[in-house]
Amino acid sequence: MRLFAITTALILSIGCRPAAGVLIDDETIDDGVTDPTDDGTTDPTDDGTTDPNDTDPADTEPPEPEIATWEGEREFEFGGEWGDWGCEDTLTETGVEVTGDPSFANAVDACPICDHVFEVDVAEEALCPGEFDWYEDGIPVAQHVFRGLAIGNGGNVIMYSITEDDDGAWHREELAEGELVGVELEYWYGGTIYGAPYEVLGGATLHDLKP
Numbered sequence: 001m002r003l004f005a006i007t008t009a010l011i012l013s014i015g016c017r018p019a020a021g022v023l024i025d026d027e028t029i030d031d032g033v034t035d036p037t038d039d040g041t042t043d044p045t046d047d048g049t050t051d052p053n054d055t056d057p058a059d060t061e062p063p064e065p066e067i068a069t070w071e072g073e074r075e076f077e078f079g080g081e082w083g084d085w086g087c088e089d090t091l092t093e094t095g096v097e098v099t100g101d102p103s104f105a106n107a108v109d110a111c112p113i114c115d116h117v118f119e120v121d122v123a124e125e126a127l128c129p130g131e132f133d134w135y136e137d138g139i140p141v142a143q144h145v146f147r148g149l150a151i152g153n154g155g156n157v158i159m160y161s162i163t164e165d166d167d168g169a170w171h172r173e174e175l176a177e178g179e180l181v182g183v184e185l186e187y188w189y190g191g192t193i194y195g196a197p198y199e200v201l202g203g204a205t206l207h208d209l210k211p
Helices: 002-015 102-109
Strands: 022-024 028-030 069-078 088-097 116-122 144-151 156-164 170-181 184-193 196-207
Touching: 102 116, 102 156, 102 170, 144 170, 156 184, 170 196
Parallel strands: none
Antiparallel strands: 022 028, 069 088, 069 196, 088 116, 116 144, 144 156, 156 170, 170 184, 184 196
């Protein structure tokens, strides 16, 4: 009788003990109980291969298109026939094509005849500093410009300067004539400043340029 009472008390003590729990991510309680439907066997239909039709959308996104870049120089010669006061200097330029960029739609729309439009940064602030009394710090240059290229037969090029006026309107103006061979652009133009002439020979490599 005494043995029955001890056995009964032991069974009641074990049966009423709460299951130990583990807190996961501060939300889910894992009581450590094994799923009774899990017999430990492996799904015979799982051969370990990946379903070729099960693709992650991130893996199928098209690659970013290559954007053409501008890397070039402009060589200026001032004076010419005016003699001793002249000088020669060079501007270094880098840029990117913005023809298909909606952020530059106003600049692109200003030159509908252009096949390509580039945003170009100029490294130097001035030409020939200290050479002219009337420009002690040099002849200032625009450091941020837009160039439009209209490409004709045989690679002949008309280059346009594309600018925004004070009222926010965009305009194009023919700047130079040139020639494009592959991705190598060469162009030339001239002008005057204070009545004195200057000539410009420019060149640029248009990396990744598409027809």
